[in-house]
Amino acid sequence: MAKTPHREWAMIIDLDKCTGCGACVVACHAENNVPIQTEQEIARGRGIHWIHIERYWEGAFPRVKANFLPLLCQQCERAPCEPVCPVYASVRSDRENLNLQVYNRCVGTRYCQNNDPYKVRFFNWFEPVFDEPLNQQLNPDVTVRSAGVMEKCTFCVQRIRRAEERALAENRALRDGEVIPACVQTCPPSALVFGDLADPNSAVAKLAGDRRKFKLLEHLGTEPAIVYLKGGESNVRA
Amino acid sequence: MTRGITRREFIRIGVVGAAAAVLTGCLPPRAWVVLEPYVRPPEEQLAGVATWYASTCRQCPAGCGIVVRIMNGRALKIEGNPEHPLNRGKLCARGQAGVQLLYHPDRLSGPAQQTQRGTRQFKSLSWNDALNLLYSKLQAAGSATAVWGDSTMSGHLADIFARYTKAISAPAPIFFDLYTLFNGYSVLSKTNQQLFGSSALPIYDLAHADVVFSFGADFLSAALSQTRYGVEYGAFRSQPLGKRGFLVQLEPRMTITGAKADRWHAIKPGAEGLIAQAIASIIADQKLGSVERQTRAQTVAARVDVNSVAAASGLSVDDLTNLARIFAAADHPIAIPGAALNGQNNVAQAASAVQALNIIAGNIAQPGGMGMSASAPAGLIKPTPSSFADAQALVEQMRAGRIQALLVHGANPAFDLPDKIGFADAVKNVPFVVSFAPIVDETARYADLILPDRTYLESWGYDVVAPSFGQPIVSGQQPVVTPVFDARATADVMLTVARGIPAAARALPYADEVAFLKETVAALGSGAAGGAGADVLWARFQQHGGWWQSTIPAATPLQSKITAPITVSSTQFQGDEKEYPYFLHLFLSDLLSDGRGAKLPWLQGSPDPMTTIAWQTWVEMHPETAQKLGITSAQVEVGFQRGTLISDVVQVTSPFGAIEAPVYAHPGIRPDTIAIPIGQGHTDDGRYARDRGANALRLVGAQADATGSSLLWAGVRVKIARTGRQISLATFEFTPGVTRGFINAAFPGQ
Helix, strand or coil, X not given: CCCCCCCCEEEEEECCCCCCCCHHHHHHHHHHCCCCCCHHHHHCCCCCXXXXXXXEEECCXXXXXXXXXXXXXXXXXXXXXXXXXXXXXXXXXXXXCEEEECCCCCCCCCHHHHHCCCCCCEECCCCCCCCXXXXXXXXXXXXXXXXXXXXXXXXXXXXXXXXXXXXHHCCCCCCCCCCCCHHHHHCCCCCEEEEECCCCCCHHHHHCCCCCEECCCHHHCCCCCEEEECCCCCCCCC | CCCCCCHHHHHHHHCCHHXXXXXXXXXXXXXXXXXXXXXXXXCCCCCCCCEEEEEECCCCCCCCEEEEEEECCEEEEEEECCCCCCCCCCCCHHHHCHHXXXXXXXXXXXXXXXXXXXXXXXXXXXXXXXXXHHHHHHHHHCCCEEEEECCCCCHHHHHHHHHHHHHCCCCCCEECCHHHHHCCHHHHHHHHHHHHCCCCXXXXXXXXXXXXXXXXXXXCCCCCCHHHHHHHHHHHHCCHHHCCCEEEEECCECCHHHHCCCEEECCCCCCHHHHHHHHHHHHHHCCCCCHHHHHHXXXXXXXXXXXXXXXXXXXXXXXXXXXXXXXXXCCCEEEEECCHHHHCCCHHHHHHHHHHHHHHHCCCCCCCCEEECCCCCCCCCCCCCCCHHHHHHHHHHHHCCCCCEXXXXXXXXXXXXXXXXXXXXXXXXXXXXXXXXXXXXXXXXXXXXXXXXXXXXXXCEEEECCCCCCCCEEEEECCXXXXXXXXXXXXXXXXXXXXXXXXXXXXXCXXXXXXXXXXXXXXXXXXXXXXXXXXXXXXXHHHHCEEECCCCCCCCCCCCCCCCCXXXXXXXXXXXXXXXXXXXXXXXXXXXXXXXXXXXXHHHHCCCCCCCECCCCCEEECHHHHHHCCCCEEEEECCCCEEEEEEEEEEEECCCCEEXXXXXXXXXXXXXXXXXXXXXXXXXXXXXXXXXXXXXHHHCCXXXXXXXXXXXXXCEEEEEEEEEEEEEECECCECXXXXXXXXXXXXXXX
């Protein structure tokens, strides 16, 4: 494989812009062959969505507020899910700042799921079902995970590869904004922004310095690659 | 190198002594890692290169441009068309799910004849036999033919149906569905006609507005143009120089738009129009804002007693005054009428009162204000959503036996209309019913013949975008894959049948739908994509996904036609207050919209944004209300990660009917209001939709408002009774989330 420069893939999520509409959720299902779970399985807490919207209530009626927070794998630099995997299925790529899930290594101990503080890893309790011909839609770039395998957001690694290969073929550097995961691509208010933090001129590098920035469960020291921007400030006096 | 605990250290901690030395000898693990997950196919397989085709989304009437990723002849993924001026490369959840309609396992292959209606006993026919049958029936029916379409119909098909019915002297087709009824397309057109002399749909330039007053408008969800308003909302929150818009939401039940509001007021159902009137009145009386605004307010605002509005709306006089101050002082304020207005008896007045605030603001046809959707280019057709009265009139015609042949395309009146309207009875008096549904839906069950149309990813067409923001846009639709099932384009079916009926043959002298479309597109001339000559224009139309100009024309100035102040009468509710103590608030599901999303597993299985419930219908009530009624909704631990929400199933009864569904305790709803989403309760429409949840339209009567634009679906009262049954809610909420802390607080001891 050709040598590619060091990257720090990162995502900025502006909570002020996220409307909770769920476009990212369905886009991810379409891109990553994520199976839909039945009503009974969801009721048992086994729903699978690599990205989903958390909704938090704040305050009491009538001064109640609902906050949306899109939650996906935080691609931690010090990921708690990794050291507990006995078979190296959950491994880190330092070169790219990605947490990889190697499906054909996974033996389904679910240790990673237990140790994951964000609860963004999902276990396939059963063989996924795609009623024919719905299976015609499956993305050939992405493996369908079988029963007994853990899965999670990959930052659409297949899209990263595609963009890198195209840049390599054209003998040029990767441009900012050339790699767009499915969720970022579709987000109507552009609440999600993706890019390389190692490039100081990238959109994410500029936004990552925003005064509204925070990371999820920062005190755990996991050093996530996802930076949230706090929502709900206004300049209008009311 | 990763800092902190490495795999090596972890194993050292876990394994003792020499064993550890042996194991660590195997390191470093990273040396063996190929830096990608197992996503590549085996070496001998080449997936090929993906191609992208531009087309138009048909999941709602908005008309967003899409591009579809095709590999090996299969449609894999839909994305927004980045060139398209409406949605600018973005797409909502429902648009993303379109591929599942294309590959739906319950799609019909070939025509089907139902020997006895309602039995689902279908006899397969050849297309030739089916077309001959259709021809003989339509010829016999003559002018007693009716067409029932929906708002997402391609312009060319609407055009063909309209020319056909005109040629045979039949009534013009109606375009009626629940989506446009709830979102008040007909109401908004009529209101604009009265206020501005233009029946176009309104548009709101949120990107340049600094204050937005939404009177229950859930514009970030299944409303007039969800994706575009999502784009606008993003811009609204991050304007140049660090400016950020301020959103005020007035609604009885918190929607996702309400969740994003800077100020949320839980007003009484039906008070939207009164509040708008009070704000206008306060601006006039207290001389708030600029002199121009005061003058305009004095013309259009009927003086109201603010105290009585406060009592009727649930807002304090201070709240009302404060809102009036914010609105009057803003540089670019906008007021948006919401869906709930459209189901009230005073709908015309209430919508006018809200639009009157825009007139007072002086924002009409201004940046950061209200504008009008651009009109369709000459010769192109946009199906105009029919009013409720039109739909009701057609049902009455059917009941009276004046319709001999009914053609239903896209619409699903058997599901979309309350039982009280009696579509099921009326259709019995129609001797021949044809459905063009690709999947057997509730209406197709009443059909004698089903001629499955192709789904939109396999079809030709165009859509005049409405509401379109600032410029006329025609979205182009083309087949992106070869048809998956043995379906035939309805436009071709109609053109074929028309050939045998002399009057229709003269009106529709086209070989097929493509010939018809080419002629239409050539008439548009050169757009932003350039080119000259019919063939080049046709190619560019497909390649770029439509036609639009590269420059945005200046907005046409609009003059307010209001001469007398607008007064809003108080909202009347159906059902006795003593017997039916709660207001019923219906809303379109964010993902399933008016129910047409229910057949797609991605939309069924994805969590609703406010409740995180999937696959089910639920009844939203305030926890205090639930407690008062002795309703349980408790968290049960079932595993390490997540819990199950066990909930009482209640019966909700209105004067018109009853449904049963589990309760979801919703902290953002008024204690006197019960909210239920529309979308579930299908008795047909494929395996994912069928026999799932309840259709809340059962609770609605058949009465129209005074203007006939809308059905009175909002002013209904209900009562609640426990059934004694409990079920698990299919929620995605985590155990430590709201359900636990919140419900336990509401139900001490559980």
